[in-house]
Amino acid sequence: MDENIPINPVAIFAFNRPWHLNKTLESLKNSKLATETEVTIFIDGPRFERERRKVLNVESIANSYGSFFKRLLVITKKKNTGCASSLLNGVTQMLQKHESVIVLEDDIIVGKNFLTYMNMALNLYKEQKDIFHINGFNYSLDTSNIINSKIKCFLLRSMFCWGWATWRDRWIPMIEDPLCTDAFHLINTVKKADRKRFNLDGVSDWWAQVEANAFGKLDTWAIFWFAFIFNNNGLCLTPCESLTYNIGMDGSGEHCEKLSEIRAKLENDQEISIFPEEIIEDLGMLRLLKDYFKHNSLLNKVKRIYLVPLKLIKRIRLFLK
Numbered sequence: 001m002d003e004n005i006p007i008n009p010v011a012i013f014a015f016n017r018p019w020h021l022n023k024t025l026e027s028l029k030n031s032k033l034a035t036e037t038e039v040t041i042f043i044d045g046p047r048f049e050r051e052r053r054k055v056l057n058v059e060s061i062a063n064s065y066g067s068f069f070k071r072l073l074v075i076t077k078k079k080n081t082g083c084a085s086s087l088l089n090g091v092t093q094m095l096q097k098h099e100s101v102i103v104l105e106d107d108i109i110v111g112k113n114f115l116t117y118m119n120m121a122l123n124l125y126k127e128q129k130d131i132f133h134i135n136g137f138n139y140s141l142d143t144s145n146i147i148n149s150k151i152k153c154f155l156l157r158s159m160f161c162w163g164w165a166t167w168r169d170r171w172i173p174m175i176e177d178p179l180c181t182d183a184f185h186l187i188n189t190v191k192k193a194d195r196k197r198f199n200l201d202g203v204s205d206w207w208a209q210v211e212a213n214a215f216g217k218l219d220t221w222a223i224f225w226f227a228f229i230f231n232n233n234g235l236c237l238t239p240c241e242s243l244t245y246n247i248g249m250d251g252s253g254e255h256c257e258k259l260s261e262i263r264a265k266l267e268n269d270q271e272i273s274i275f276p277e278e279i280i281e282d283l284g285m286l287r288l289l290k291d292y293f294k295h296n297s298l299l300n301k302v303k304r305i306y307l308v309p310l311k312l313i314k315r316i317r318l319f320l321k
Contacts, residue, residue, distance in 0.1 A: 007033060007038075007070075008098070008101060008122050010037055010039045010040070011041075011090055011102070011104070012025075012104045013086055013103075013104070013106060014041055014106035015044045015055070016055050017058065021062065021106040023247055024110075027111075028104070028114075030112055031112050033115040033116055033119065037069050037115060038069065039073070040072075040074075040075065041073070042087075043062065043075065044077055044080055044081055044083070045079045059074060062074045084221040092172070095167075096168075100122045100168065102115070102164075102165040103163075104163055105248070107246055108162050108163045108247075109244060109245045110136065111243045113271050120273075120275070130234060130235055131236070131237060131279065133165070133234070135159065135239065136239070137160040137163055137243070137245075138238050138240065139242075140292070141240070142292075151240060151274070153238060154238055154276060157286075158200065158206075158226070161225075170234070174225065183224075187211065190227070200286075203293040235280075243270065243272075
């Protein structure tokens with residue numbers, strides 16, 4: 001990596017999960033460029049008294065990693081503000097001081113080349129205003145038939161929030177527009193055809209998160225950033241093979257249920273040094289992502305068809321006992 005390229009800061013958002021944060025920091029300290037990286041950890045406050053001990057343990061773990069980075073700053077809150085508010089405000093705070101930022105939550109494991117990829121991409125594309133976001137995560141796509149085997153990352157319309165980065169001049173316009181994080185604004189302005197395109201032409205259901213936020217079923221931040229990028233025809237740089245892995249799909253997170261369908265192969269040795277020169281969406285990789293969602297949608301339907309009768313049988317057996 002060019003020694004003249006600046007190293008961008010990392011913001012980590014944590015709450016009440018000591019084990020998860022420890023795993024995240026353990027992976028980050030083993031990532032190349034860790035010792036040259038400034039890290040800020042934002043810890044949300046407890047919701048109630050019995051949660052205070054866990055939050056204090058999170059703070060203790062955060063402070064224990066000070067020697068592994070160029071600088072470590074831990075910011076704590078006395079009161080709980082919630083995941084969405086904590087992250088939106090924290091990223092904004094970081095970007096008021098820095099031109100760009102790398103963002104992690106406390107359940108994201110990163111590969112050893114994660115920081116290298118993020119820093120190279122942030123610096124390479126900082127003047128390419130059509131690129132809004134750098135994805136660290138990707139689903140396990142079948143890339144075996146890719147003609148150009150040198151392709152290691154590509155441009156895509158879809159935003160993934162499991163390890164990501166952006167620039168001040170892309171993020172702040174969303175924050176300063178009071179309508180951008182209003183779900184009802186999106187529902188009333190985004191046309192059906194655009195919603196379908198947002199949902200990868202109907203094979204995913206990301207738009208449901210907008211509606212869930214509107215009607216109080218969710219209180220999240222990522223779907224609004226995703227919608228802002230999409231509505232501005234923005235693109236997201238995405239690795240062909242994921243550089244991050246989410247360990248929070250175990251029921252421990254605020255918005256993460258126990259899921260087994262989402263899997264990503266974390267290639268710790270993967271290095272990305274060749275980046276797209278043409279700033280357009282990669283239609284071939286888009287097709288692979290659609291194929292992934294189609295396949296998993298079919299699998300989920302089969303599982304439901306299979307599991308529902310089994311659950312019914314178990315209930316009947318319990319009743320007969």
